[in-house]
Amino acid sequence: MDSVSGAAVSGQDHDREAVTGNIRQVNRERILQAATTVFADAGFGGATMLGIANAAGLPKANLHYYFGTKQALYAAVLDNILTVWLDAADAIVPERDPAVALADYIRAKIEHSRRFPQASKVFASEMMRGAPLLKDFLAHRLRDRVDAKVAVIEGWARQGRIVVPNPRHLLFQIWAMTQTYADFAVQIAAVLGVETLGPAEFAAAGDTAVTLILRGCGLTPPGVPVPAPGSRQRVETATQN
Amino acid sequence: MDSVSGAAVSGQDHDREAVTGNIRQVNRERILQAATTVFADAGFGGATMLGIANAAGLPKANLHYYFGTKQALYAAVLDNILTVWLDAADAIVPERDPAVALADYIRAKIEHSRRFPQASKVFASEMMRGAPLLKDFLAHRLRDRVDAKVAVIEGWARQGRIVVPNPRHLLFQIWAMTQTYADFAVQIAAVLGVETLGPAEFAAAGDTAVTLILRGCGLTPPGVPVPAPGSRQRVETATQN
DNA sequence: AAGAAACTTGACCAAATGGTCAAATACCAC
DNA sequence: GTGGTATTTGACCATTTGGTCAAGTTTCTT
16 A cells, blocks of 8 residues: 555554545645645755644644654655656657657656656655665665666667667666756756746756757657758757747 | 855854864864765754764754854855855866867766765755755856856857757756766665665766767767667667666 | 544643853963 | 963753644544
C-alpha cells in the first residue's frame, strides 16, 4: 500500500480503505495538498504541523487523527508524488523514433514542472536531505526503471539511430534541465525579469531543452534545421527572450 | 560589506574587521563551515543552532556571540557562497572559441559541484524557499551577469560561430545539468549503484554535459566525432557506466 | 430510534529551540 | 604588571513544536 515507509500510514488504521464514507478521502486529500505546499516551501524540518493545519483550514489535531505523526504525513506526501513521478518515461520505447520519443519525454517533464512545482520541490528537498525515506525507492524501483530506459537508448544507439555519450547521464541531465524550472523558478524568473514563469517561459524552456538534447544526440529537432557553423545566421529565438 | 541582508553581520559589531587577533576570523570560519554543512542537509528551517554548534565543536552561545541570530548566520553563509558563485562564467568571453569557452564553463561548474556540494545545496534550498534573502542578488547582480554573458553568446551567434536556440535558457540548463550532481547526488549515486559519486562519475558527467551542450549548439566536441545518424556505430561510453 | 463507529477539536504537556546574560577567563597594549 | 577589551560558556527564559486526550458531535448501520 505504501512504498515509502512502514510508518507512512500509521496509527489507528485498520483497513478503512474505502469502507468509510468519502469524508475520510476528502480530508486526507485536503491535508495532503496543504502539506505538499508547506513542505515544498519550508522543507521537512521547516514545516510545522500548525502551518499545514492552517493551510488546510483544519485544526491541528485533525492532521494527527488522519496521519499520526509529521513523519508519516511527510511520507504520505512523498508516496503521493512518486506515483506520478515515473510515468513520463513511458514515452521511451524501442519502437518509437528516438527524436520523437525524447522530445515527448522532455516536454512531458517540463509540463510536469509547470503543473506540479511543489511536488518537484518536495522531491528535491528530500534528495538534498540525503533521501532518508527514499533510498530504497531510488536504489530499486527507480534504478530498474532507468536500466530499462537505458537499454532502449542503447538499442537505438546500436542501430545507429542515435549518438549518445552516456545514456544514464543523458537521463540525469534531462531530469535536471526540466526540474530546474520548478525548483529554481524564482531564480529563473528573476533573471528573466518576470514576476512568475508563465506559459511563454515554459514554451521557451521546452524548445531549448528539446533542441539541445536532440542535437546533442545527433538528431534533428523537428522544424529546426541545424546549419553548419560558419554559415551566416542569427540567433533562432523562440517565443520570448 | 555584506550583500545579502542588512542583518548579515549583526549585533555588537563596531568595525572589528581585522583589528582584533585572528581568533575571531578563525572561529567565524569554523562556524561558517559547520553552518554550511548543517544548512545544506537540513535547510534553514530544519537546522538548529545547537546542531551547528555541535558540528563546529563550540558552545551554542558562541555562535550567537559571533553572528547574533540564526538568520544572520544563515545570511553570512549565503554571502560566503555567492562570492564564489559567479566566477566560473569568466570563461565566457567574446574572444574565445565558443566550443572551448562553453566546455571550460561546464567543466568548471561540474568541478564546483564536486568540491562544494554543500554550498550548492544551501543555494538550492534558498531558491526553493522563494529566495527571501537573495531576491535582490538574483534580480540585479546575477541578472546583469547573465545579460552580459548572453550578449557574448549572441555575438557568437551573429558571427555564425554557434547555433543556440535561446541563450538565456541555455545558461539555465547548463546550471541545472551541472548543479544536479551536487543537489541530487544521492539520487544519482543510487541509480548508478555506487556508494558515493567519485571522480569517475564526475568525469562521465562532465563528458556527457559537454558533449550534449556543444553538439546542441552546433559545435563539435573535441575528440568526439559526430557520425551522421544512419552509420553503424556503438554507444560511445566513457569511463564507466 | 438507538447504538456503534467515525470524526472533530480545544485544552493540555513535555521537549526542543532561539536567544539572553552575567560571571569568568584569555588576550593585549602600555 | 595592570587596566581594558575581547572571548567563552553554563545557566536561564519565553516561545514554539510535535503529539496526546477525552469529551463532544456527526454519520452510518440495523
